[in-house]
Amino acid sequence: MKKKEIINLIRAHYDCDDNLFRKTSNDVARSFDEEGDYQLAQYVMSLISNVNMFKPQSISFESQFFKKIALDSPSLFLPIPIMADIKGIMNAVNHHVGINKFLFEGAPGTGKTESAKQVARLLQRSLYSVDFNEIIDSKMGQTAKNISIVFNEINRMPHPDKVVILFDEIDVIALDRVNTNDIREMGRATSNILKALDNVNEEVVIIATTNLYKQLDKAFQRRFDSIVNFDRYSKTDLVDDIGVGILNNYLKNFTKVSRDTKLFKKILNTCPALPNPGELKNLIKVSLAFSNPDAHFDYLIRLYQSLNKQNQDLDPTKLKRQGFTVREIGVLKNISKSQAARMLKEKMDE
Numbered sequence: 032m033k034k035k036e037i038i039n040l041i042r043a044h045y046d047c048d049d050n051l052f053r054k055t056s057n058d059v060a061r062s063f064d065e066e067g068d069y070q071l072a073q074y075v076m077s078l079i080s081n082v083n084m085f086k087p088q089s090i091s092f093e094s095q096f097f098k099k100i101a102l103d104s105p106s107l108f109l110p111i112p113i114m115a116d117i118k119g120i121m122n123a124v125n126h127h128v129g130i131n132k133f134l135f136e137g138a139p140g141t142g143k144t145e146s147a148k149q150v151a152r153l154l155q156r157s158l159y160s161v162d163f164n165e166i167i168d169s170k171m172g173q174t175a176k177n178i179s180i181v182f183n184e185i186n187r188m189p190h191p192d193k194v195v196i197l198f199d200e201i202d203v204i205a206l207d208r209v210n211t212n213d214i215r216e217m218g219r220a221t222s223n224i225l226k227a228l229d230n231v232n233e234e235v236v237i238i239a240t241t242n243l244y245k246q247l248d249k250a251f252q253r254r255f256d257s258i259v260n261f262d263r264y265s266k267t268d269l270v271d272d273i274g275v276g277i278l279n280n281y282l283k284n285f286t287k288v289s290r291d292t293k294l295f296k297k298i299l300n301t302c303p304a305l306p307n308p309g310e311l312k313n314l315i316k317v318s319l320a321f322s323n324p325d326a327h328f329d330y331l332i333r334l335y336q337s338l339n340k341q342n343q344d345l346d347p348t349k350l351k352r353q354g355f356t357v358r359e360i361g362v363l364k365n366i367s368k369s370q371a372a373r374m375l376k377e378k379m380d381e
């Protein structure tokens with residue numbers, strides 16, 4: 032036990048700082064453990080898991096390798112099959128039958144990380160993300176050791192039934208052992224995770240995410256009780272639920288902008304391959320943010336341009352072919368309906 036830890040414990044007591052108290056107690060237990068004083072380490076851990084902390088309702092658990100994730104209110108619009116899988120996870124966890132390891136796989140921006148937050152929120156648990164930057168160490172063998180420390184900490188947590196641990200973008204560490212450059216080092220790290228996953232406390236919910244599922248070590252894939260595929264957005268999901276949902280959320284902050292949901296949906300439908308929700312959200316945000324505040328539909332013009340990769344003035348005959356009405360063509364060209372009708376007629380006569 033170091034001087035700093037004694038000072039921190041005294042400070043935590045007088046500041047009523049539950050976080051600092053638990054973190055320091057964890058550090059103390061770990062150092063006892065490292066010195067071979069296993070019983071004392073366990074005794075310290077059992078003390079802090081039984082004691083009523085300064086703030087009894089708040090579950091806190093901080094260490095170098097974990098980051099607490101704020102569960103801000105979500106605005107996720109998940110397709111029915113993904114939602115059904117998430118509900119299945121809630122049921123499985125609530126049945127307490129040892130099903131606690133889940134892998135979310137899918138392309139970037141499909142809502143994997145946000146869904147992990149959603150799961151934690153619905154289960155009323157705190158969410159801690161494992162920080163791979165801290166774990167991966169260039170020193171030979173240190174990465175594997177860090178993984179052991181991480182799982183030791185997970186298994187000794189004071190309230191395992193009150194947390195979800197997120198291994199976000201786990202491919203950083205669990206790529207196919209045959210395909211990684213540094214085979215021995217990363218192979219050892221992956222093997223350590225595999226073993227640790229087999230023995231992890233069943234009360235803790237573990238969620239890992241990846242967008243490189245196919246390259247993940249097969250042994251790794253088998254460790255999970257359930258794998259949720261996030262690449263299941265239909266065009267209707269993207270247009271009617273996600274697109275409109277995201278737009279409505281943003282419109283609350285853009286008071287000068289006008290709403291035309293029908294036209295918005297038509298614009299999204301002109302794009303043969305809509306991007307994933309993450310990118311779609313960005314496109315909508317950027318279109319709104321860069322729009323001219325005096326032209327209420329300017330954001331729709333910008334959105335059309337980015338989805339159709341077109342910067343110049345929009346061609347009215349192309350818009351007509353894409354199914355836009357004369358009024359809508361007027362909106363997209365920022366002219367009146369009669370001007371649009373005239374322009375179209377002139378083009379047809381050419």
Ligand SMILES: Nc1ncnc2c1ncn2[C@@H]1O[C@H](COP(=O)(O)OP(=O)(O)OP(=O)(O)O)[C@@H](O)[C@H]1O
Pocket residue numbers: 106107108109110137138139140141142143144145146240241242261273277308309310312
């Ligand atoms: N279904 C959805 N509905 C609304 N917004 C979504 C949806 N999916 C993703 N988003 C938004 O897209 C952004 C990226 O989401 P998230 O970080 O969860 O994606 P991810 O699948 O974890 O991506 P990556 O693989 O790159 O980590 C977030 O701002 C999120 O709110």
Ligand SMILES: [Mg+2]
Pocket residue numbers: 143144145199200240
């Ligand atoms: Mg993510």
